[in-house]
Amino acid sequence: MASRDSSSRRPRRAAIAGLVVGSVAAAGIALGVAIPRGGDSDAAAPVQVVAAAPATHTAAAHTTAAEATVPDAPKNTQTADAPAYEDQRVHRVSMDMLEKNFEIAPGKVVKLWTFGPRVPGPVIRVRVGDTVEATIVNKGSIEHSIDFHAARIAPNRAFRNVKPGERFTFSFKVTTPGVFMYHCGTAPVVHHIANGMYGMIIVEPKEGLPPVDRELAFVQSDFYVSDTPGTPADNTKLMNVEPDVVAFNGYAGQYKDTPIRVKKGERIRAFVLAAGPNTWSAFHVVGTIFDRAWIDGIHPENLAIGNQTLNLSASQGAVAEFRLDEEGVYPFVTHDFTNATKGAVGLFATEHAEVPEGGGH
Numbered sequence: 001m002a003s004r005d006s007s008s009r010r011p012r013r014a015a016i017a018g019l020v021v022g023s024v025a026a027a028g029i030a031l032g033v034a035i036p037r038g039g040d041s042d043a044a045a046p047v048q049v050v051a052a053a054p055a056t057h058t059a060a061a062h063t064t065a066a067e068a069t070v071p072d073a074p075k076n077t078q079t080a081d082a083p084a085y086e087d088q089r090v091h092r093v094s095m096d097m098l099e100k101n102f103e104i105a106p107g108k109v110v111k112l113w114t115f116g117p118r119v120p121g122p123v124i125r126v127r128v129g130d131t132v133e134a135t136i137v138n139k140g141s142i143e144h145s146i147d148f149h150a151a152r153i154a155p156n157r158a159f160r161n162v163k164p165g166e167r168f169t170f171s172f173k174v175t176t177p178g179v180f181m182y183h184c185g186t187a188p189v190v191h192h193i194a195n196g197m198y199g200m201i202i203v204e205p206k207e208g209l210p211p212v213d214r215e216l217a218f219v220q221s222d223f224y225v226s227d228t229p230g231t232p233a234d235n236t237k238l239m240n241v242e243p244d245v246v247a248f249n250g251y252a253g254q255y256k257d258t259p260i261r262v263k264k265g266e267r268i269r270a271f272v273l274a275a276g277p278n279t280w281s282a283f284h285v286v287g288t289i290f291d292r293a294w295i296d297g298i299h300p301e302n303l304a305i306g307n308q309t310l311n312l313s314a315s316q317g318a319v320a321e322f323r324l325d326e327e328g329v330y331p332f333v334t335h336d337f338t339n340a341t342k343g344a345v346g347l348f349a350t351e352h353a354e355v356p357e358g359g360g361h
């Protein structure tokens with residue numbers, strides 16, 4: 001899967017200034033200050049950096065300033081184009097598990113644990129009857145594993161923990177068409193998923209899916225950003241289910257900042273996965289209706305006609321087919337709007353539509 005890295009590689013410092021109130025300015029008081037997004041007026045990501053007040057500042061009601069150094073890191077952006085099916089019976093998938101800093105929203109740099117070069121991991125595409133030969137190479141510092149929801153296999157054999165420095169290969173035959181999740185299943189699973197260890201596997205029916213004009217893949221997930229930039233997920237926020245960022249394909253509002261160009265009236269097929277670890281996806285495209293959709297299994301008995309929204313609990317995947325009948329700019333969101341406000345929002349723009357500054361929605 002192609003990656004698009006439009007990141008600035010400049011070191012960045014987020015200045016944080018706040019008012020320490022009363023005499024309670026002991027170490028550990030959190031100051032929250034929104035950092036405005038350049039040239040963007042609204043919703044995609046409420047960017048908040050929180051810093052502990054310096055212990056030395058104990059005087060009443062005065063302004064204090066602190067600076068949190070945000071490490072240099074690439075933007076965790078990637079294309080939404082789904083990969084094409086490669087016609088082969090055995091699909092060898094090898095993924096390096098890395099620990100790497102990425103920016104997941106403007107000013108928010110976190111240590112992600114990956115399957116491959118980015119979070120989410122690569123979209124894998126196979127057909128019923130094919131074999132997936134999966135290899136994981138643990139280049140991290142703790143144990144990891146991989147759990148394929150598309151497999152019927154003994155987890156204690158196939159989804160076993162792999163130590164740092166080791167690699168592990170197992171195979172499974174694909175039996176059931178649908179959109180499935182894969183993820184690290186090492187305890188605590190919630191932490192491994194919160195740090196980025198998940199991806200989508202598309203299983204087509206044996207004969208393949210009928211052709212359409214455009215295929216896209218969206219993995220929605222939630223992030224719990226630590227007060228210390230460049231570190232893994234904040235466990236308290238995670239246990240309280242208080243994500244800072246909810247994103248499609250790993251970066252808050254990336255397709256709002258750079259809308260996805262499509263053609264008026266063309267047949268679009270979106271593969272959607274709610275990877276969590278916790279949030280669901282109420283995937284909805286403003287200004288259209290899904291002509292056809294399948295939740296999880298791609299089977300005639302799962303066919304839904306005329307859905308306005310998908311209803312995907314954590315781990316569920318879907319196919320939604322639609323078209324955009326007029327030239328224009330069409331937002332797509334999770335219609336759980338708190339999470340859209342945290343970054344799970346994007347735009348489709350037809351080829352002749354003008355996109356206003358800042359995305360226009």
Ligand SMILES: [Cu+2]
Nearest residue numbers: 144145184192
């Ligand atoms: Cu893991």
